[in-house]
Amino acid sequence: MKPLVFVPGNTALETVQCILKGRGEKPASSAKACAPVNIALVKYWGKRDEALHLPVTDSLSVSLSGLDTETEIHAGEKPDRLELDGRAITPEAPALSRLSAFLDLFRLSPAMGFSVRSHNAVPTAAGFASSASGFAALVRALDSLFSWHLERRELSLLARLGSGSACRSMYDGFVEWRAGSREDGLDSYAIPLPEVWPDLRIGLWTVSAEEKPLSSREAMHRTTQTSPLYSAWPQTVAADLLSLREALRARDIERFGQVLEGNALAMHATMLAARPSIFYPTADSLQAQARVRSARAAGTGVWFTMDAGPNLKLFFLERERPSVEAQFTGLRVVPTGASVAEERRSAR
Numbered sequence: 001m002k003p004l005v006f007v008p009g010n011t012a013l014e015t016v017q018c019i020l021k022g023r024g025e026k027p028a029s030s031a032k033a034c035a036p037v038n039i040a041l042v043k044y045w046g047k048r049d050e051a052l053h054l055p056v057t058d059s060l061s062v063s064l065s066g067l068d069t070e071t072e073i074h075a076g077e078k079p080d081r082l083e084l085d086g087r088a089i090t091p092e093a094p095a096l097s098r099l100s101a102f103l104d105l106f107r108l109s110p111a112m113g114f115s116v117r118s119h120n121a122v123p124t125a126a127g128f129a130s131s132a133s134g135f136a137a138l139v140r141a142l143d144s145l146f147s148w149h150l151e152r153r154e155l156s157l158l159a160r161l162g163s164g165s166a167c168r169s170m171y172d173g174f175v176e177w178r179a180g181s182r183e184d185g186l187d188s189y190a191i192p193l194p195e196v197w198p199d200l201r202i203g204l205w206t207v208s209a210e211e212k213p214l215s216s217r218e219a220m221h222r223t224t225q226t227s228p229l230y231s232a233w234p235q236t237v238a239a240d241l242l243s244l245r246e247a248l249r250a251r252d253i254e255r256f257g258q259v260l261e262g263n264a265l266a267m268h269a270t271m272l273a274a275r276p277s278i279f280y281p282t283a284d285s286l287q288a289q290a291r292v293r294s295a296r297a298a299g300t301g302v303w304f305t306m307d308a309g310p311n312l313k314l315f316f317l318e319r320e321r322p323s324v325e326a327q328f329t330g331l332r333v334v335p336t337g338a339s340v341a342e343e344r345r346s347a348r
Contacts, residue, residue, distance in 0.1 A: 012051060012161045015185065016105045019154050024146025025108065027075045031144035034068040035136035035169045037121065039202065039313050041260045041305065042240045043267045044165055044177065046224045046233060052185040053164040056224070057237040059177045060193075060244060061168045064202065064334050067121040069133035073141045078113035085119055094215075102135070102162045106142060131216075135162030136169035156189040173336070174248060195248050201321055203314035203331040205304075207284045216308040219271060219278045227274040236266050253317055257303030260315060264305040271308075285310045295327050 044059035080100045082089040089096045103114050116138065120130045139159040143150055150158075152170055159166035168175040171192040180188035224230055240263045247256035271278035281289070285306070292304045292314065300323045302316040314331065316324050325331055 013105055015052065015161060016158065018184075018186070019150070019157060020148060023148045023150075024106075027108070027146045028144070030072065030074040031141045032070070032072040033137050033140035033144060034070045035133045035140055035166075036063040036065055036172060037067045037069070037130065037133045038063040038165065038168045038175060039305065040165065040168075040307060042237055042244055042263050043307070045220055045267050045270065046230065047164070047220065048179075049183075049185065050221070052188075053160050054185045054188050055164060055177065055179045057234050058179050058241055059165070059168070059237070060241060061165070061175050061177070062202070062336055063169060063172045063175055064336060065172045067133075067334060069118060069120050069130065069137040071116060071118040071134065071137035071141050073117075073138065073145055074115040075145060076113050076115060077111055080113050081115040083115075083117040099138075102138075105161065106146070131163045132165040133169045135159050135166035138162065139166070140170075153189050153191075157186065160185070160188065193248070197248070197251055197336065199318040200253075200336050201316055201318055201324075202334045202336060203316070203324060203328065204334065205288060205312040205314060205328060205331055207282060207288055207310045207312065212280065212309050214278060214280075219274075219280075219308050222276075222278060223271050223274045227270045229270045229273040233266070233270055236263070240266075253301055253315075257301070257315055260305045261303045264307075268306065280309050281306065282310045285312065288312050291328070295324070300324060300327065 038061040040059055040061045042058075042060040044055050044057070046056040048054045048056050079091065080096065080103060082096045082099055084095065099116060118134055118137065120134065136155075136159045139155050139162070142148070142158075143155060156167040156170045159170060165177070167188075167190040168177050170190060174193040174195050174197075175190050176193055177190045178188060180186075182188070240259050244256065244259045244263075246252075247259060268280065271280070289304060289312070292302055292312070295302055300316070301320050302314050302324050304312045304314050306312055314324065314328065318335075321333065325333065
């Protein structure tokens with residue numbers, strides 16, 4: 001792929017124009033696409049550029065094949081419309097305002113509007129990264145609608161403009177988002193990692209499916225601006241990324257679990273120190289964390305991570321599954337690795 005050309009004074013619109021280069025003058029009437037939920041193992045927390053969603057650090061995630069957001073988009077005239085999980089979103093709702101602002105980047109005329117229907121396989125806005133898979137699916141649908149025929153890296157760049165971590169949902173399996181250093185953000189995108197882990201399992205533990213009271217975007221901004229602990233976060237991430245990559249290559253579940261759990265708790269510590277303080281875990285979340293530690297102390301190899309929300313994701317190997325499922329009823333277990341490896345072989 002040829003390098004993308006720097007755009008002086010870059011804005012999100014200029015990024016789009018740089019990538020599209022006049023493509024898509026005759027859109028189809030509709031298109032549909034899917035993208036997987038991704039779970040951050042080493043977290044993205046903090047932006048060096050708010051408008052372009054450029055992160056302070058690299059991050060690393062695993063995408064969950066089979067847990068997708070499915071999005072259908074229709075081109076027409078304004079106003080924009082959004083149906084989310086079967087529910088029509090009102091024009092004044094933040095979700096529709098955010099969607100319309102993103103779609104402004106792609107309209108061929110001021111009168112052009114879009115109707116979007118989206119269904120998430122996980123609870124929306126509850127700390128399960130539904131916005132990441134949502135914007136990734138939307139960008140894939142736009143690519144089909146306008147017949148852009150973009151490469152995956154370019155789609156990752158566009159998805160990042162909607163939601164930073166959406167850039168990682170362009171791939172299955174283990175994915176690294178490179179923060180980049182350019183002011184225009186054209187070197188900040190996700191890449192797939194070659195490692196697969198066929199017997200790694202993830203258990204989604206829903207403590208609450210309710211929408212969280214503070215969005216990740218608002219929490220991230222408050223943390224970076226007011227938390228005295230945030231200055232240590234970049235160094236924490238750099239060390240955790242190195243350790244997690246080594247654990248992933250060695251398929252060392254104990255080290256892998258220690259790093260992802262520790263990184264999640266470090267992120268929540270920076271939020272707790274923000275002013276006003278941000279605290280996503282509920283009493284049930286804290287009890288769930290304690291149960292994971294008790295299970296581990298009793299000999300079950302299981303670790304947790306949490307994003308900006310009350311819900312937990314448990315990591316363990318297939319051999320631990322009977323014990324984990326017996327101790328954590330209602331867990332939604334997702335296999336990773338084996339299906340991803342097959343998908344990549346089929347794509348070659």
